[in-house]
Amino acid sequence: MIQAIRGTHDILPGEVERWQRLEVVAREVCRRYGYQEIRTPVIEQEELFAKGTGESTDIVQKEMYTFTDKGGEKVTLRPEVTPSIVRAFVEHTLDQKLPISKLYSMGPMFRYERPQKGRYRQFHQFDVEVFGIEAPSLDSEIIEMAAKFVAELEINDSELIINSVGCKNCRPAFSQALLAALDDKLPQLCADCRRRAETNPLRIFDCKVVADQSIIDGLPHTVDHLCPSCRDHFNEVKRGLEAYALDYQISHRLVRGIDYYMRTTFEILGKHLGAQDALLGGGRYDGLVKHLGGSDYAGIGYAAGLERLIMAMPEASGLINFPIVYVIAIGEVSSSPVQVLARDLRNAGLSAFIDYKVRSLRSQMKHADKIGATHVLIVGSNELERREVLLRNMATGDQEIITRDTIVDHLCKIESTLVNK
Secondary structure (H helix, E strand, O other): OOOOOOOOOOOOOOOOOHHHHHHHHHHHHHHHOOOEEEEOOOOEEEHHHHHHHHOOOOOHHHOOOOEOOOOOOOEEEOOOHHHHHHHHHHHOHHHHHHOOOOOEEEEEEEOOOOEEOOEOOOOEEEEEEEEEOOHHHHHHHHHHHHHHHHHHOOOOOEEEEEEEEOOOOHHHHHHHHHHHHHHHHHHHHHHHHHHHHHHHHHHHHHOOOOOHHHHHOOOHHHHHHOOOOOOOOHHHHHHHHHHOOOOOEEEOOOOOOOOOOOEEEEEEEEEOOOOEEEEEEEEEOOOHHHHHHOOOOOOEEHHHHEHHHHHOOOOOOOOOOOOOEEEOOOOOHHHHHHHHHHHHHOOOOOEEEEOOOOOOOOHHHHHHOOOOOOOOEOOOOOHHHHHHHEEOOOOOOOEEEEEOOHHHHHHHHHHHHHHHH
């Protein structure tokens, strides 16, 4: 038997409905906040992520699916989508074509890493990006939007953490202070941390090795080494969050794992997800658009892991209880009229099932129960003669006779009642 590749997973019926609910919420939140959808290829030139995500990141160093195609070009399955969106923004001059450059995207990403609960080699992300606005009020608004998204998924056990990682003006001094504080402790850290100390010292805060944590906890904090401009920006962001009445914690460990971040960084954590607790995260990346060939536009955004969100969502998760109608034919004479009735129900927007084998009433009732039908319509020769149907509520067992001409409207009213509860 051929099985799915390690680190990938099938999203099966019964589970996919939760994904659909998540996607509906994501699109609705984006609509309210004025974002437009963009869809980029899952395959890009390797150079895009080497330049955009950062040569020193673990993503580029260890995790990318990169290969040479038949034309001799080095290509990569996207490990994240922000560089792709920036590339599309520049390539299609979207700054001139859109009234405001607020974009969102959903789709699969690929990273070669050790599979574990909530983390796969093919995973899915919801991304939000804004270009051309430097104001700290946008930072606080996009964080509020992220918190709203999580809340609308009915995930109540979450925590917001924020930080500022400074800019190109203040970061070099902080990196020097960081290395000076490490001093003779650096050889005690893991090999990855020693490599990061040479390429990007801030990445040391990303270390998950247990033995390194006591040393890392004693290192300087970025917020204590910000330049005046970054300090003012961060203070404005915090004031904005307080105006929204959003609770937050400042974490000096929050530097994010990608090189392009500057100033504001943030994450929303799920409190009961274990070690892999990040539901979403992001921050500001002013300068990335210019770095990838565009004008000097500011940028900010976040990405949410859909698998993690699905794990954190409650079982019901606000799923809408649309009625499922099972139309039962008693005898072959009722088969064609039942097919027509099912078509009429579907044309009215209802979900309708029939039994193509026209089995016994008992068998069809069992099948209706198995698929979770909320209502059953029974049509036999007597019902055909009187142009009636027998409507049964599967939850209560109540039955009533409804005329064939009014049954579609009757069930539509039931659906409207369920949806608006």
